[in-house]
Amino acid sequence: MNAITNGGWIEVITGCMFSGKTEELLRRIRRAEIASQSIDVFTPAIDDRYGTATIDTHTGATWTATVVDDAHPRELLDHVVPDSVVAIDEANFFSNALVEVCEQLANDGHRVIISGTDQTFRGEPFEPLPSLACRAEYVEKLQAVCTQCGDPATRNQRLVGGDPAHYDDPTIVVGAEETYEARCRDCHELRG
Numbered sequence: 001m002n003a004i005t006n007g008g009w010i011e012v013i014t015g016c017m018f019s020g021k022t023e024e025l026l027r028r029i030r031r032a033e034i035a036s037q038s039i040d041v042f043t044p045a046i047d048d049r050y051g052t053a054t055i056d057t058h059t060g061a062t063w064t065a066t067v068v069d070d071a072h073p074r075e076l077l078d079h080v081v082p083d084s085v086v087a088i089d090e091a092n093f094f095s096n097a098l099v100e101v102c103e104q105l106a107n108d109g110h111r112v113i114i115s116g117t118d119q120t121f122r123g124e125p126f127e128p129l130p131s132l133a134c135r136a137e138y139v140e141k142l143q144a145v146c147t148q149c150g151d152p153a154t155r156n157q158r159l160v161g162g163d164p165a166h167y168d169d170p171t172i173v174v175g176a177e178e179t180y181e182a183r184c185r186d187c188h189e190l191r192g
Contacts, residue, residue: 007106010132010137010138011136012115012132013028013140014117015142015143016119016143017182020142021117022061023057025087029085037085038081038085040084041066041089042067042076044068046093055087072097073098086105086110086112086113087113088102090115090116091132092117093174099135102114102135114129114136117129119155119156121157121169122167122190145182148181148184151184151186156182158179159181163191165190166190
């Protein structure tokens, strides 16, 4: 990634589940490591699918991370070293206060790399990702493969007992293949 500023900036990696967001985040972190840059990696406490204190891909890649209370993302500022690359996985689980934190980090000269899904299982905006994307210098939206038809998938299909979730179900339910599928617009379903 070539800097478009002399200071810091924000990069957002988004898309539906199983689109490779965390894999892309890890690729960028590895490149920063090769360049001998300091790296600070953060994950929300709520995301315990693969254990704690790491970010993990569905394919098994992993990186050590500092766990931060998702309701209080300002806590991560206590762990950031000067001039580091700051990577934040599963940003969709953090409160909207993450937007201000990322703005502060970029304004302080940090490269901030964020990954997370920008849509709820309803296909609606999942803050804080849309607000972060609006403020970012770089945004990359990835697609998965629809599990039903094979078309490009952009939606998160939540399943409850193998059936589509009801529209009124909770927005945040941490899970992986047992709870979610990647679906295209046409195959995405909600029980009303």
